[in-house]
Amino acid sequence: MLQQAPTPPTGPRATRTSARTSERLTSSRLPSRGGIQKRNSTPVRVDRDGDLVMGAAGSGSRGSGSGRGSAAGRGSTQSRRHDPLGVRSHHPSTGIDPSAIQKSILRSMGSDEPVSRGARSSLRSVRGRGRGQDTREGLNRITIKGLKQSKAAGNPDGGVSDLIGFLERKATNPDAPAREAVKIKKSRLEGDILIISVRQEDTPKILRINHYMFAGVELSIQGPHGKPIPLENNADSETPNTIAVLKGVLSRRYNVESKLLDLSQLGSDPELVNIGMFSTTSRESKFFPALMKICNNIFTTAKEKEEAIISVSLANNALPSISSVTTLAQTFPAIRNLDLSNNQLKNLTSLDGWRWKFRKLDHLILTGNPIEAEVPNYKDDMLKWFPSLTTLNTIQIRSPEETKAAANGRLPIPILGPSFRDEASISETFVKQFFPAYDSDRVSLANGYYDAQSTFSLSINTSAPRAPETTDQKMPCWDTYIKRSRNLMKIAHLPAKMSRLHTGTDSIRDAFTTLPATQHPSLIAEPQKWCIECHTVPGLPDPTGQSISGVGGLIVIVHGEFSEVDVSTGQATTIRSFDRTFVLGAGAGIGGIRVVCDTLVLRSYGGHEAWQPEVGDMGGSIQAQTPAQHTIKVPARFAVPGPGKSEEQVQKEVLAVELSKATGMTLQYSGMCLEQSGWNLANAASAFELAKPTLPEEAFVSR
Amino acid sequence: MADFNTIAQQFVEFYYNTFDQDRNKLAALYRENSMLTFETGATLGMSAILEKLTTLPFERVKHQVATLDAQPSNESGGILVLVTGALLVDEEQRPMNYTQIFQLMPDGAGSYFVFNDIFKLIYG
Numbered sequence: 001m002l003q004q005a006p007t008p009p010t011g012p013r014a015t016r017t018s019a020r021t022s023e024r025l026t027s028s029r030l031p032s033r034g035g036i037q038k039r040n041s042t043p044v045r046v047d048r049d050g051d052l053v054m055g056a057a058g059s060g061s062r063g064s065g066s067g068r069g070s071a072a073g074r075g076s077t078q079s080r081r082h083d084p085l086g087v088r089s090h091h092p093s094t095g096i097d098p099s100a101i102q103k104s105i106l107r108s109m110g111s112d113e114p115v116s117r118g119a120r121s122s123l124r125s126v127r128g129r130g131r132g133q134d135t136r137e138g139l140n141r142i143t144i145k146g147l148k149q150s151k152a153a154g155n156p157d158g159g160v161s162d163l164i165g166f167l168e169r170k171a172t173n174p175d176a177p178a179r180e181a182v183k184i185k186k187s188r189l190e191g192d193i194l195i196i197s198v199r200q201e202d203t204p205k206i207l208r209i210n211h212y213m214f215a216g217v218e219l220s221i222q223g224p225h226g227k228p229i230p231l232e233n234n235a236d237s238e239t240p241n242t243i244a245v246l247k248g249v250l251s252r253r254y255n256v257e258s259k260l261l262d263l264s265q266l267g268s269d270p271e272l273v274n275i276g277m278f279s280t281t282s283r284e285s286k287f288f289p290a291l292m293k294i295c296n297n298i299f300t301t302a303k304e305k306e307e308a309i310i311s312v313s314l315a316n317n318a319l320p321s322i323s324s325v326t327t328l329a330q331t332f333p334a335i336r337n338l339d340l341s342n343n344q345l346k347n348l349t350s351l352d353g354w355r356w357k358f359r360k361l362d363h364l365i366l367t368g369n370p371i372e373a374e375v376p377n378y379k380d381d382m383l384k385w386f387p388s389l390t391t392l393n394t395i396q397i398r399s400p401e402e403t404k405a406a407a408n409g410r411l412p413i414p415i416l417g418p419s420f421r422d423e424a425s426i427s428e429t430f431v432k433q434f435f436p437a438y439d440s441d442r443v444s445l446a447n448g449y450y451d452a453q454s455t456f457s458l459s460i461n462t463s464a465p466r467a468p469e470t471t472d473q474k475m476p477c478w479d480t481y482i483k484r485s486r487n488l489m490k491i492a493h494l495p496a497k498m499s500r501l502h503t504g505t506d507s508i509r510d511a512f513t514t515l516p517a518t519q520h521p522s523l524i525a526e527p528q529k530w531c532i533e534c535h536t537v538p539g540l541p542d543p544t545g546q547s548i549s550g551v552g553g554l555i556v557i558v559h560g561e562f563s564e565v566d567v568s569t570g571q572a573t574t575i576r577s578f579d580r581t582f583v584l585g586a587g588a589g590i591g592g593i594r595v596v597c598d599t600l601v602l603r604s605y606g607g608h609e610a611w612q613p614e615v616g617d618m619g620g621s622i623q624a625q626t627p628a629q630h631t632i633k634v635p636a637r638f639a640v641p642g643p644g645k646s647e648e649q650v651q652k653e654v655l656a657v658e659l660s661k662a663t664g665m666t667l668q669y670s671g672m673c674l675e676q677s678g679w680n681l682a683n684a685a686s687a688f689e690l691a692k693p694t695l696p697e698e699a700f701v702s703r
Numbered sequence: 704m705a706d707f708n709t710i711a712q713q714f715v716e717f718y719y720n721t722f723d724q725d726r727n728k729l730a731a732l733y734r735e736n737s738m739l740t741f742e743t744g745a746t747l748g749m750s751a752i753l754e755k756l757t758t759l760p761f762e763r764v765k766h767q768v769a770t771l772d773a774q775p776s777n778e779s780g781g782i783l784v785l786v787t788g789a790l791l792v793d794e795e796q797r798p799m800n801y802t803q804i805f806q807l808m809p810d811g812a813g814s815y816f817v818f819n820d821i822f823k824l825i826y827g
Contacts, residue, residue: 459770461787464800488712488771497708501774535740535819557804559825579802579825581785583776597774599785648736651747679747680755
């Protein structure tokens with residue numbers, strides 16, 4: 001067990017009666033089940049019982065050694081358990097020198113530099129009251145009794161906002177201009193008493209409401225108390241002494257070797273209790289932000305924080321929601337492990353402030369919270385919220401590969417393989433010839449494939465994401481392209497729109513030859529760096545003039561990458577990603593085809609993982625599930641445009657061929673199946689799977 | 704001939720606004736011979752396309768168009784529209800990047816419809 005059994009509250013807290021306050025950062029009666037210990041960089045699988053396997057913490061405490069995952073990579077973890085009362089000796093650990101951090105903390109503790117308090121306003125500050133409305137005279141504090149007995153006490157915030165609204169309404173003269181409306185500047189609840197701060201001139205107006213009825217009770221309003229509070233000075237500003245205590249707490253609770261910040265059971269921390277940290281709700285609500293502020297002063301860069309603190313435990317704090325500790329996500333956004341066990345978190349709302357935070361969180365512990373029973377499917381939400389999460393409550397819920405996919409933001413649309421509808425391999429032949437020629441001889445390429453009606457244009461997508469491995473490099477420069485970019489979202493003038501559309505061989509050749517030299521990866525040697533799709537397209541002009549309605553063509557879509565080449569040295573320089581779409585038609589060019597349209601989008605290099613199909617959830621695509629294994633004899637002129645054949649018919653035939661290839665059904669049966677499925681390939685494939693056992697032999701092509 | 708740039712821009716604006724607000728209203732843009740290719744899944748015909756679009760696994764969606772380019776693609780007034788941009792889905796805050804290619808065809812009554820709609824995610 002990581003924590004000692006909870007001790008009863010002592011000191012000022014014991015005398016308190018506020019139920020509301022004790023909900024918050026207080027010690028829990030629930031048994032501790034272990035905190036978070038260090039994880040090594042090597043992935044360590046975890047076991048299925050209640051203990052953590054990160055480090056040796058808690059091992060054996062439940063007498064279960066079975067089911068424990070690989071111990072590999074745990075060797076360097078020396079910690080047996082976290083000693084909450086002392087700073088451990090230094091053990092050189094992986095990565096950075098922990099003693100440096102220790103020194104840093106100690107040095108910081110010794111300094112008298114006052115810690116500016118980031119979260120000055122209490123969490124219960126009245127929303128929406130800007131400082132700009134404050135007058136210079138200062139604020140009076142007024143106490144209001146009776147809220148706890150009122151019917152409003154059952155409301156989500158204990159009725160505080162209702163009461164404040166009531167007070168402001170009643171105190172404001174309905175005939176007064178809006179700027180004279182009574183505003184409650186600050187408020188906080190301490191036990192049964194709501195303490196509000198109002199401008200001095202508003203004080204009598206509030207006092208007049210004394211003995212008014214509010215939600216079934218008579219309010220007792222008294223004040224003002226004490227001297228007016230100067231506006232920019234918080235009355236209960238933490239003293240240097242408090243800062244020193246907080247630093248001490250931080251130091252005691254920081255485990256150097258396991259890089260664990262153990263903030264569990266804060267409510268029973270004797271030092272915090274002694275200085276009355278939790279003696280008022282106001283102080284309590286400021287405690288955690290203040291602690292985080294000190295952390296921010298100790299670790300000034302994100303890198304320092306990430307290296308110093310891998311795990312944070314907030315176990316056994318009876319937290320009803322993470323709202324009082326939400327600043328953890330700002331201060332330590334990169335932690336890997338977070339222990340929230342044995343709190344009072346009961347639903348997703350109570351965790352909402354951390355949704356989509358902690359992008360690197362690998363292990364989350366929520367055992368001992370009501371959410372387990374009240375939201376049985378909370379695991380699914382946690383998977384969505386925390387893209388790197390692999391382990392929940394010590395149980396692995398997602399493989400690192402799946403996590404990577406989630407971190408890439410791929411879900412919820414599954415990535416599927418390329419879609420290729422080109423029975424005659426026209427586009428394949430074209431692409432294989434085109435890109436090597438684009439790298440080596442653009443003049444011949446332009447002359448060979450483009451004619452007087454061909455069009456080419458180029459646009460730059462500067463907002464596309466960059467591959468993770470390139471993000472530390474300088475931003476790619478687009479100077480050589482930008483003046484040609486025909487991004488209609490950016491250029492408004494028609495002359496620019498038209499001059500950047502290159503029409504005809506000469507113009508296209510000129511454009512090609514002024515663009516930087518390139519080197520595309522080999523289509524044959526590195527096919528994984530390419531994604532090529534092909535679709536039929538109707539109604540292209542027939543250069544022979546024989547068909548008035550035009551002839552069919554192909555849309556070929558190529559996603560890939562290239563390196564720019566420095567012509568003088570032959571060295572590859574910048575690497576970029578591109579998306580290039582061609583419309584190909586029959587013509588007098590190489591291989592009897594011509595390029596009708598050529599549109600090129602360039603963007604920062606984004607890697608090529610995007611078009612590797614996801615394994616698993618394929619969203620019903622037959623191509624991805626079943627690679628085309630069946631050899632189908634496609635009759636001549638089937639699935640290609642021809643005289644007297646409607647485009648719709650061609651599309652249907654193409655789909656039939658595709659379904660046949662995937663299922664082994666004859667074209668006729670594939671057609672019937674598609675007809676019944678509304679010409680939806682995925683639905684047809686599902687229907688096929690259902691009907692498969694009942695289909696006659698003649699439904700299949702002979703095997 | 705109407706200016707294909709303007710048609711493409713108006714189309715893209717309309718398409719994504721409609722997509723983001725009420726996907727059901729996209730039906731008007733497709734015909735029985737329209738083909739939607741969403742990732743790999745191919746869908747033919749207006750009703751099947753609509754079913755596909757309305758059953759995509761997200762509720763709220765927001766498109767951010769980064770680039771738009773268009774070219775005339777045939778003599779009868781077809782327009783090739785190429786869009787790249789980012790897609791924000793439900794509470795996912797990391798945008799998904801995509802390319803989408805539309806082959807617009809005149810419907811003979813002065814409007815255009817989507818003949819090919821080819822959507823592909825291109826993650827970086």
